[in-house]
Amino acid sequence: MLLSLSKITKSYQSAEGPVQVLKGVDLDLMPAESVALTGESGSGKSTLLHLAGGLDRPDTGAIFMNGRDVGTLDDNGRARYRRSEVGLVFQQFNLIPSLDVAANISFHARLADRFDLEWERELIDRLGLEPLLRRYPEQLSGGQQQRVAIGRTLAARPPLVLADEPTGNLDETTADAVLDLMLSLTQNAGCALLLVTHSTRLADKLDRKVLLRGGRIVA
Numbered sequence: 648m649l650l651s652l653s654k655i656t657k658s659y660q661s662a663e664g665p666v667q668v669l670k671g672v673d674l675d676l677m678p679a680e681s682v683a684l685t686g687e688s689g690s691g692k693s694t695l696l697h698l699a700g701g702l703d704r705p706d707t708g709a710i711f712m713n714g715r716d717v718g719t720l721d722d723n724g725r726a727r728y729r730r731s732e733v734g735l736v737f738q739q740f741n742l743i744p745s746l747d748v749a750a751n752i753s754f755h756a757r758l759a760d761r762f763d764l765e766w767e768r769e770l771i772d773r774l775g776l777e778p779l780l781r782r783y784p785e786q787l788s789g790g791q792q793q794r795v796a797i798g799r800t801l802a803a804r805p806p807l808v809l810a811d812e813p814t815g816n817l818d819e820t821t822a823d824a825v826l827d828l829m830l831s832l833t834q835n836a837g838c839a840l841l842l843v844t845h846s847t848r849l850a851d852k853l854d855r856k857v858l859l860r861g862g863r864i865v866a
């Protein structure tokens with residue numbers, strides 16, 4: 648087992664009092680497995696991804712990554728976890744504005760001490776980024792930034808990639824092409840993938856689909 652979420656609960660404070668978003672989520676991912684996380688808007692998909700990515704802590708329950716409990720790590724431990732064990736591809740691309748495309752792509756791989764020139768060249772080639780390497784993020788379209796964000800995450804070959812509607816703000820043709828590429832590259836890199844998507848068409852391309860409803864995984 649790569650990732651194991653067990654009995655995860657999470658509440659947020661709101662003006663009307665606490666709102667329990669996750670009410671006992673169980674979810675397992677095998678190494679290199681791709682899973683689509685679906686569910687209505689507001690069902691807690693992003694919340695779940697944030698917890699799995701070490702961006703936030705669950706109220707109760709356990710998150711095991713390679714047998715280690717991530718949910719109880721302190722801030723430093725979670726920062727190390729994010730640096731070396733997970734890759735995040737979110738809608739807001741979080742590229743570093745002061746670095747050009749080439750430097751953005753190698754940034755995480757270098758931080759995680761996993762820089763591999765050959766793999767990086769292959770990513771640049773497959774993602775069609777060669778002509779853009781000297782540009783800065785603000786000089787790129789949304790689809791181009793998305794491809795850079797995918798390259799940046801995969802360059803570090805994290806065991807687990809967490810992707811939150813990564814193609815949500817692209818037109819359908821571009822979204823399809825970018826997702827196909829991401830799937831094929833995560834498979835090449837041997838990464839597991841947990842992908843939040845509203846699209847059943849996209850979800851069908853993954854190994855397995857799960858549905859978040861009423862604070863639990865129901866399918």
Ligand SMILES: Nc1ncnc2c1ncn2[C@@H]1O[C@H](COP(=O)(O)OP(=O)(O)OP(=O)(O)O)[C@@H](O)[C@H]1O
Nearest residue numbers: 659660661668686687688689690691692693694695
């Ligand atoms: N920081 C926060 N503070 C208070 N409430 C929050 C916070 N983050 C999320 N929520 C609430 O928790 C619920 C789940 O949000 P979340 O973003 O996880 O859902 P989602 O399934 O990803 O939705 P969408 O598909 O619309 O992106 C929502 O009702 C949201 O308003």
